[in-house]
Amino acid sequence: MGLFAAFTHTLEITLPVFLMVFLGLGLKRIGWIDQHFITTASMLVFKVTMPALLFLSIIKADLGEALQPDVIGYFLGYTILSFFLAWGWAIWRHPRVERGIFTQGAFRANNGIVGLALAASQYGDYGLSLGGVIAGAVIVLYNVFCVFILSLYSEESATDFKSLIKNMAKNPLILSVVAAIPFALLGIRLPGWIMTSGGYLAGMSLPLGLICIGGTLSISAFKRSSTIAIDASLWKVVWVPLLGVLGALAVGIQGPALGVIFLYLGCPGAAASFVMAKAFKSNDKLAANIIVITTFASMFTLSVGIFLLKWLGLI
Incomplete structure (x- = not known):
């Protein structure tokens, strides 16, 4: 693929996604949406529209392509490895009190919304189905x-694995993926009116979720960014995706699967990182800074990465 063609293709993938994020940022600043709307809409996306999107994308997909054990296994294995790499770096370079936030910010990506939107933009139903299975597992x-x-690293909170397991068992995203797989495997067809209504819900998911992400961004938080936040952000949008792609190439993964892996690894930090930081009474301001920096930085790093991979004919 020529340079110009690769460049224009890259913009077609990344610009629509990040323009929706900027739309949310702009709507919040002019007062057309507020925190109450963002909270309610985010809950709607998490509990209703995103599960509908994942469910429909899987039952309409060819599971022979979507269920790729080598790709899914590699992604999950590398995610675990990236956690330990980031944790080791935090132990070596940063104060003890900030190591938990650094590690979370360095390896946890916004796969459920941004990653899925990018995968859908690049690969359509294939990106949605493979990306949905990966998102549910990760x-x-x-x-x-x-x-x-x-x-x-929290002095005030303790690990409650019973509650963790209970919450995961009730997670709508995980449940939608699990529920969809039997339908896809058995070839069960749903009535047209259900598919149409579900399609309406699913169609709301990505734009509404991206707008909510934009509405939560804070320019002031970006200005208050610290050295630790910048370091964690570099891990998130540069080192983790770079090492992940090199590892995938080393084990023979190329084509659309490699593209999905890169898009998912290169996503900005997850908004849930801020929520969890507050829940554990950790440095939530540092978590917010990492989310803001990675969101803006990933617009550049994802575009450059897709451009290079496309130009080299690897995806």
């Missing part, structure tokens, strides 16, 4: 490891 890892690391 949510479990993110929750387990983040609860562990935050509780380890």
